[in-house]
Amino acid sequence: MGSVFKKSDSAYLQIKYKNHLGNWVRVPTKFKEDQREEAELLLKQVERKIQEGISETEIGPNTFKRYALKWLGFRKRQGIGSVKDDEARLNNYVFQFLGNIPIVELKPKDFQILFRELKKQCGQEKDDFAPRTVLHIHNTVNQCLKDAVADGVIRVNPCVLKKGDLPKKQDKDPQWRKTAIFSREEISKVLVATEIPEDRRMFWFIAFFAGQRFGEVSALRWKDYDPNRRPLGHLSVAFSYSTKKKSVKSTKTEVVRDVPVHPTLARALAEWRQFHWSRFWLKEPTGDDLIVPSREGNHRSANHMLKKFHEDLARLGMRPRRQHDLRRTFISLSVEDGAKEEILKVITHDPGQEAFDLYKSFSWEAKCEAMSALKLDLGPEGEPLVRSWSGPEKVNQFKGKNGGADGTRMRTYYVGRGKPRVISAVNIDDFRKWMSTKGYGGTNERTKRTKEIIEQLAAATTLDPNPKRLRTLLLEILTNLDRE
Numbered sequence: 001m002g003s004v005f006k007k008s009d010s011a012y013l014q015i016k017y018k019n020h021l022g023n024w025v026r027v028p029t030k031f032k033e034d035q036r037e038e039a040e041l042l043l044k045q046v047e048r049k050i051q052e053g054i055s056e057t058e059i060g061p062n063t064f065k066r067y068a069l070k071w072l073g074f075r076k077r078q079g080i081g082s083v084k085d086d087e088a089r090l091n092n093y094v095f096q097f098l099g100n101i102p103i104v105e106l107k108p109k110d111f112q113i114l115f116r117e118l119k120k121q122c123g124q125e126k127d128d129f130a131p132r133t134v135l136h137i138h139n140t141v142n143q144c145l146k147d148a149v150a151d152g153v154i155r156v157n158p159c160v161l162k163k164g165d166l167p168k169k170q171d172k173d174p175q176w177r178k179t180a181i182f183s184r185e186e187i188s189k190v191l192v193a194t195e196i197p198e199d200r201r202m203f204w205f206i207a208f209f210a211g212q213r214f215g216e217v218s219a220l221r222w223k224d225y226d227p228n229r230r231p232l233g234h235l236s237v238a239f240s241y242s243t244k245k246k247s248v249k250s251t252k253t254e255v256v257r258d259v260p261v262h263p264t265l266a267r268a269l270a271e272w273r274q275f276h277w278s279r280f281w282l283k284e285p286t287g288d289d290l291i292v293p294s295r296e297g298n299h300r301s302a303n304h305m306l307k308k309f310h311e312d313l314a315r316l317g318m319r320p321r322r323q324h325d326l327r328r329t330f331i332s333l334s335v336e337d338g339a340k341e342e343i344l345k346v347i348t349h350d351p352g353q354e355a356f357d358l359y360k361s362f363s364w365e366a367k368c369e370a371m372s373a374l375k376l377d378l379g380p381e382g383e384p385l386v387r388s389w390s391g392p393e394k395v396n397q398f399k400g401k402n403g404g405a406d407g408t409r410m411r412t413y414y415v416g417r418g419k420p421r422v423i424s425a426v427n428i429d430d431f432r433k434w435m436s437t438k439g440y441g442g443t444n445e446r447t448k449r450t451k452e453i454i455e456q457l458a459a460a461t462t463l464d465p466n467p468k469r470l471r472t473l474l475l476e477i478l479t480n481l482d483r484e
Contacts, residue, residue, distance in 0.1 A: 002047055004039045015043040020050055020073035021087070064106060065090075065099030067153055071144050081245050086140045093118065093137050103153060108160040111141070115165045122167050131167035138166055180321060182329040184376060189316055192378050196312045197389045199280055202272050203292045203300065204309075205385075208326040209265035209374075211334075211348040215240035218300045219248050223287035225261070225269065232368040233261035233269075241299040248299070258364070259347055260371040264378065268385040276386055330374065339373035340366075347371060 002017030012028055013036060019025045031039040068090055075083045090099075097114055098106065118134045138159075145157045182190070190196070191205055206217045218241040226234040238256040239248050251257070261269070269291070277285050281297055294300045302323070310320045331348060335341055343362050347370065378385060 002043050004036060004043055006033060013039045015039060015046065017043060017047055017050070020069060021076055021083075062103055062153065063100050064103045065095050067103050067148055068095075068099075068144050071147055079245075081242060081249075084244075085136070086144075089137045089140045090144075094141060103148060106145075106154075106158040108158050111159045112161055112165055115161060119165065119167050131170050134167055135169060180325045180328060181332060182321070182325065184333065186318060187326075187329055187333075188376060188378055190312070190318075192385065192387060193312075193316055194387050194389055195315050198272075198276050198386055199292060199295070200305070200308055200312060202268065202276070202386060203305070204326060205265060205268045206292065207323065208330050209262040209268075210235060210237075210259050211327050211330045211344070212237060212259070213240065213252065213327065214302050214305070214323050215242060216251060217292070218243075218290075218302075220291045221287065222273070222285050222289055222291055225291065227261070227266060227270070231365065232263065232372060233266050235259040235261055243302040253349065257347065258367070260364070260368040262371055262374065264376065264385065271384055271386040275384075333376070334370070334374045337373045337375055339370040343367060343370040 002015060004013055004015055006013050010028070011032055013031045013033065014026050014028050016024060016026045029039050029042060031042075072083055072087050072090070075086065094114070098110055101110070115134065115138060118129065118137065122129045122131050122134060138161075142157070142159050145154070145159050148154050149157055187208060191201060191208065193201070203217060206212065206220065207214065210217070212220075216237050216239070219239040220235070220237070224236045224238070226236075235258075236256065237251060237259055240251045241248050272291075273285060280295065281289075281293065290297075290299065292300065294304075306323055309323055313320055327348070331344055334344060343366055346362060347367055
């Protein structure tokens, strides 16, 4: 339900309502306070149009912009993940040239001129377009007009281009892609470096040795892993986590893949589950738990992990690369070591949709042979793969006593090693309260272990009336509990 209001610095009323995309919009009107009834009538008319699926900008002929806004609203209701990108492309590059033209009057020449101009702006400078940007704009416009044909709004799609109107599908920097890979020495260092916390290293371990996309690794649960299958363990890759939509969906190709677990990855997963997982999340893992959750116990965010990935690489003296380059490196090194490309494709992508592809079916043993072809030196035999991290790391943040000018500064609590091992009585109370807000303060069996850990933590500390930071025995307590 919208509203009519007046700002203190204006003589005119404004109306507030939710538009066709579900976003709140504030629009000034030409009505003053003594014309409030007219403003309320205008608000009702706008809201009625939106309920009927008509954009609030729909006045006069059915322009391309009017139809496109309605199309975007439909795609949002359908749950299509790229709708925000589509909206940005149309707003930034298309509407200013073609938005006000009635959709039935659009001609192929209009789109040829538009995309030729966009192509001219492609280049390698900072402010230039990447060729893929122009291609994405074309895909959005073309899909919008194809749907307009399906809706009966127009008879023929006018977005018809000539050869050469679009740039070739290539990177902005043609030299970049050949550097988007790790050497054997680099990937070995990333996977075992104790400068990187164990949970992030374990995530990179799976992304590399299973050759999976980020969202697929983020969605993996322990029940998806069968370590007892032979000759290699088995990962069922059926879902992917979308950071943009904050939800789990099917994989990119909508194909459930059976992935053999490389022997090195099997060792790492066993160590991770036995010695490390419970230290981070204060319980024993179950089948429904994520293999590598975030520190809050949720799916890991691609954006956050990319930032951490760049920080980890910088810590090791390496240049930035994409998380996807782990997958690219695995495929490249496996082929170098003798893996058959057509079998790797089935494991890491999909079998293809050509008629001949549908007739091909590889045995589990053949897939295991291809997956285990990679040979990588990760240190002396018998050494643990998931090695303990060597420095202080923020485990979680929570509010203690209010601090800062606005009273909302967050205190950072550390898991650490060495002396002084001190904690104030006020801080341990804050710790208990924070654990309660996270669901660890109940009385059922599930939380019993966590409460015991907190009490052991409190009992193992020395009071300090003015500590500079929290230094606890939490890791050692958890280790002792694991060994009992």
